[in-house]
């Protein structure tokens with residue numbers, strides 16, 4: 001279901017038109033044989049004005065490059081997905097919820113686990129795409145079907161870097177692949193397109209890593225904010241940060257001086273990998289797209305009687321874990337719900353008829 005109620009296009013255009021500055025005019029065209037081993041970027045060597053926009057009800061920093069809104073290097077937002085106006089996710093007691101519902105971080109999955117796609121005929125080395133798709137299909141329950149007229153689909157197309165939108169956005173959505181984008185980078189970008197975010201921005205990342213802000217390229221610091229800081233839902237599909245995730249930045253991403261920007265808590269660096277989905281990735285994707293993995297369908301056997309599943313299983317919530325419910329990321333604590341306001345402390349909230357209220 002598309003929820004496009006966040007359209008404030010006119011103010012957005014005003015907001016972003018000021019970034020049409022001379023920065024890009026001095027750019028020399030980047031040669032395409034760049035490696036994206038450490039981090040995927042949509043526009044290598046380019047930068048733009050950073051501004052705060054609202055997506056899914058909260059604030060996050062995006063960079064305006066060539067008229068596109070770029071988040072954390074390789075994630076693209078279209079202007080009609082965002083607004084410059086704050087959205088409410090939690091209401092005061094007695095307040096009437098507005099009709100306007102914002103898109104949550106965990107929405108916009110592909111229905112029935114089917115992702116439709118097409119490949120630009122001019123895209124070089126298309127085996128990157130077919131190999132990446134084969135990897136996804138052999139490890140997850142997501143299926144990829146060549147488009148034949150479907151409205152919503154991924155379009156693999158050449159570009160200056162590697163980039164993707166997050167989740168199914170409706171209509172055609174590009175995954176751009178420069179010549180230097182590998183099969184692993186393609187697996188990563190498909191991850192975004194089915195709804196995955198970057199691993200190092202988990203809300204609980206400070207329990208696992210230290211960000212060395214002094215080593216980050218000036219102007220790129222916004223790429224290291226957590227979802228909670230940047231205003232995202234912070235729910236995670238796996239319980240711990242996975243250094244092996246294909247969605248994890250490397251220790252040297254956006255480094256200004258060759259020194260690590262992300263280290264483990266003991267100060268050591270780690271190797272990012274772009275070989276394939278990790279076990280943690282597969283686990284997380286399974287909770288988003290449950291089902292059987294293609295190619296591993298068990299041979300038919302005699303049906304065995306099974307206990308029927310309860311039709312409405314009561315969800316169990318674990319204290320100390322984060323959940324995203326009704327578009328809001330909340331922490332379960334003492335069998336109650338808590339929400340962390342922007343730059344504020346935790347406040348108890350309660351869910352009534354699908355809307356959150358401060359207690």
Ligand SMILES: [Zn+2]
Pocket residue numbers: 040074075188192198
């Ligand atoms: Zn990415």
